[in-house]
Amino acid sequence: MLDSKTFLTPAQIVAELDKYIIGQHDAKRHVAIALRNRWRRLHAPLDMQREIVPNNILMIGSTGVGKTEIARRLAAIADAPFTKVEASKFTEVGYVGRDVESMVRDLVEQSVNQVKQRRKEEVKNQAAQAVEDLILDALIPPVSGGGLKPTAGFSTTIDSSAMPDSDYELNERTRDKFREKIRSGELDDRKIEIKVQQGAPSMGIVGGAPGMDEASMAGLQDMLGSMLPKKTRKRKVTIAEARKILLDEEAAKLIDMDEVKDEAIRNAENAGIIFIDEIDKVASRSGKGGSGPDVSREGVQRDLLPIVEGSAVSTKYGIINTDHILFIAAGAFHVAKPSDLIPELQGRFPIRVELQSLTKDDFFRILKDPKNALTKQYEALLQAEDVALSFDDAALERLAEIAFEVNSEVENIGARRLHTVMSRLLNDILFDVPDLIGPNARILITRELVDERLKSMIRNPDLSQYIL
């Protein structure tokens, strides 16, 4: 995507983000520039490409206002590998817990999966052809022998050497007929026996050699795994299921894993986005009179620094350079301030954006407008049961109001509150369909209905604390 000749302009990127995220215009502008800059860098002269450093971003805003969502959607727009980590989960090197390099390994893993998926898509037609042959072999073994065992009801062993020409032709004609039936889906429910590959055998390496890191261990496991013959197992499944299972296996056989690894590493290096949440939780400096936990928090920041500054991290797919990965750090910064981060780290996140707290009106729009709005999700769920659910605007206004009130009275969890409120509102309906509310029913959620179902709870803070 990023290496294609044209790419979305910053305004177009914002327009894409607008489809999913309400408000937060400032943050959208900054991430749009950062993304377009990555494309610009890849089209700059080679010697300059090395010099251009990404403008990492620090997002400041309370929980549930769209920080993660913006970063995730940004990655989706660029089809870029993305990973989210919580800074508070890291521990300083030398202590038990997740080491900071694991986020780079996660990113590469993500990138490998993405490339693999893309390549499989490219060879899908070729793989489908091979799958059709395998299914056919299971139904009617070819005269040349081989193939998979047919199930009861079909001819069994065919001795090709003893077969006269006419029998051979007959077999071919039968196979052609069945090929058509397989294609039309007519035989989808018929059971056949197929050989499926079993998951990688466990090598039983626990702990590894002293001094061996996680990446080398995983690499060793992979290497040993690939040296052993792949185990297969027989399974009896319907033709429809066989198609799915075999398609994945056949597609995997057609792609070159070395190429996949190379491309995945390149993508992670040039397009990867790492989102570090809760950075404020590791932001307090021992220099300010801190002890114990402060020292360790500063340790985590010091460990993060080389990765954000650019260094080589070894992963089971190879060495990856972090120089051009885009880092987006985020935190509420209610207690600690960005200035409590160690200066070197502050310097690595030159772009600061503040996300706004969401208003009642924002809640209303979040319920109604995004492509994946909660109302649209529930409507689609019930559509599957042929029940038409809809919401009138007054109902959505009331829901937004309730979510806003509960946030101010109980705890502010931002737009996440809409999930709990909606689920409370619709639970009975979701349970009653289809037993009590049959197909073709129409349900209109009105303001009165919202009040009726939720009023008792919002009047009682003790209750809403647990339920909403």
Ligand SMILES: Nc1ncnc2c1ncn2[C@@H]1O[C@H](COP(=O)(O)OP(=O)(O)OP(=O)(O)O)[C@@H](O)[C@H]1O
């Ligand atoms: N401005 C917004 N527009 C649309 N949906 C939003 C917005 N803000 C939050 N949401 C929705 O609320 C949920 C939580 O948002 P998100 O994960 O982005 O929170 P966050 O700001 O990253 O919080 P945290 O720091 O706790 O992770 C998501 O389902 C997201 O879609």
